[in-house]
Amino acid sequence: MTKHGAVLVPEDAVVATAVAARHFSFPPPRRGDSCKKLAAQIDLGAAVMGSWLDSMKASSPRHKLMAAGAGDAEHDEWMDRHPSALGRFDALAAAAKGKQIAVFLDYDGTLSPIVEDPDRAVMTDEMRDAVRGVAVHFPTAIVSGRCRDKVFGFVRLVELYYAGSHGMDIGGPTADSNLHTAPDKAKSVLCQPASEFLPMIEEVCGALVAKVESIPGAKVENNKFCLSVHFRCVDEKRWGALAEQVRSVLKDYPKLRLTQGRKVLEVRPMIKWDKGKALEFLLESLGYAERADAFPIYIGDDRTDEDAFKVLRSRGQGAGILVSKFPKETSASFSLREPAEVREFLRKLVDSNS
Secondary structure (H helix, E strand, O other), X not given: OOEOOEOOOOHHHOOOOHHHHHHOOOOOOOOOOOOOOOOOOOOOOOOOHHHHHHHHHHOOHHHHHHHOOOOHHHHHHHHHHOOEOOOXXXXXXXXXXXXXXXXXXXXXXXXXXXXXXXHHOOOOHHHHHHHHHHHHHOOEEEEOOOOHHHHHHHHOOOOOEEEEHHHOEEEOXXXXXXXXXXXXXXXXXXXXXXXXXXXXXXXXXXXXXXHXXXXXXXXXXXXXXXXXXXXXXXXXXXXXXXXXXXXXXXXXXXXXXXXXXXXXXXXXXXXXXXXXXXXXXHHHHHOOOOOOOEEEEEEEOOHHHHHHHHHHHHHOOOEEEEEOOOOOXXXXXXXXXXXXXXXXXXXXXXXXXX
């Protein structure tokens, strides 16, 4: 039986263990399930500095690994609830068979490794070939917190959709030969719901650059409709000072909010728009929004990707895949450990549809 496109995995496609039967849920349950809600964004106006520093530390893989030092039992339990998308690939492929697959990919930490200098987060030629192969078969989009033009400069594939600035700047494919949309929709998609904030973002960018220049290693990245303050190269003893400097600037801009990603503070317009909204917009643009046979696959590694994972759970369709080497709370249904596994998964997806 199906309901709103929710395809049940055949029994013979699922590993028959008692633990897996208890935890493995595919497709993801709808909103209201037992997953814990994530603190996807932090209200800095009300948060005490101790809590903020704890959150900054939690974004560090080193700290997470230390926190997860309870051992193999915790990791095994987490893997039971978020099994490897490679280990369960046959089950996933069986659920997607005959469906309208669309692929959505984060960039940093998903297609490229996390590096100290964000300007050097270059994807490999092998990964580019894997993404290109996926785009031949399915509508494919990059959904990133980075500026759309910068992500395009890294990926350099004209057949993709690009959603930059956490989905606040969306552009469609520029290659006419590889469009997957219906004829009347075969045109470049453009969505910029935060255009009115551009002057404010530019102003705040200048103020932040001036404020954090005294903190070695801190870097402000202008992603057009949002700003990223990277603290990956900042001495941990200075994290508190950096957070205070950022807060001191934003107190004069109540229309901007501050959230946190992986070793980065994100400044974004106070609008109801995120990667989940971008996913919904792209599905609508593709004509998949109301289709019971749509099967979106979203792969990402950051807490900002959780908004997209939640959309998939709400729809009861597709698969959310978290890229992480260690357990963490997530609304994703599957996991992959690193970009190398993402590349392997994309190749298997192509092979299964060739």
